[in-house]
Amino acid sequence: PPFEPVEVAPPAPPPPVVKDVTVQANIGSIAEAAKATQLGAQGIGLLRTELAFAAEGRLPDMDGQTRLLTRLFQQAPKPIIIRTLDIGSDKPLLPWSMEKETNPALGRRGVRVYRQHPELFYEHLTAIVSAWRHHQPSLSVMFPMIASISDWLFCRLAFEKACRAQHVPAGAIELGVMAEVPALLWLLPDLHREGCQFISLGTNDLSQYLFASDRTTSRGTDSPLALARAITMLISEAERHSLTIHVCGNLAADPHWARYLVGLGARHLSVPVSRLDVIRDALSKPLPTDIGAWADGRLSERAFAQQLMQL
Ligand code: PEP
Ligand code: MG
DSSP: OOOOOOOOOOOOOOOOOOOOOOEEEEOOOOHHHHHHHTTTTTEEEEEEHHHHTTTTSSSSOOOHHHHHHHHHHSOOOOSSEEEOOOOHHHHHTTTTTOOOSSGGGGOOHHHHHHHHHHHHHHHHHHHHHHHHHOOOOOOOEESHHHSSHHHHHHHHHHHHHHHTTHHHTTTEEEEEEEEGGGGGGGGGGHHTTTTTOEEEEHHHHHHHHHOOGGGGOOOSSSSSHHHHHHHHHHHHHHTTTTTTTEEEEGGGHHHHHHHHHHTTOEEEEEEEEGGGHHHHTTTTTTSSSSSGGSSSSSSSSHHHHHHHOOO
């Protein structure tokens, strides 16, 4: 016959687009809380209390903290993850910032400051619980710079005490930690056993401490492959111990890394308000299904970086 039909292979099914991902906002002020609501953020993945208070020029007393937090809780989209004050090093805030240190990023910041000033920490926790009682938003609290189980227990017990004092039932507010000190990778089973419910990857500090590389003067020479492997391990270890995984560091605000993180299994990304659209757009496109294997040793550091930038 003059015409032979050609066998055409059926088109390959499109790779799955991940649907159950939430994109939340990082905020540090009432204006940003309102903006996050306006832009349709699916909650707040990081409320930086130290930024909110720094705008006042000093740490407000307990009532002042309660008032400000209440307004933030009102304005922000829910659910909200609030981080307790992360001060010291690049985040000074009187009166908690103290004597000069030779190496402040490795010195007193975050939880280490609380352990020196437990009364100020307790006041801060009391303000968080009081603000929660006004509207009872869906709220989680996380603690910065946790590097030991003893750090975690110190924070958890202080928080439970603040809840008891205001007759708030244990469990009404979820508790978790920032995963930003590399040692945490080896502590996840113990954290889970001691009541920690989630981790939030603080990739800004995680990178700083992983590479011994100042976050304020980064040279751009740190290995993306090492970072990818560290994150892969953190995510799979957290999954193994039923800890929910959030990512609130700036890596989540990079479209390539955001797609990579989702490919690894992260389902909750939190980004600056100004990055919500870019990241939502990046995540609306199909993802390759083999991302989990990219850092398994077959690709060189250079090839991995190139592949990542094409993702
Ligand atoms: C981080 O360390 O990645 C983080 C989100 O917290 P901050 O940048 O406020 O230290
Ligand atoms: Mg940090």
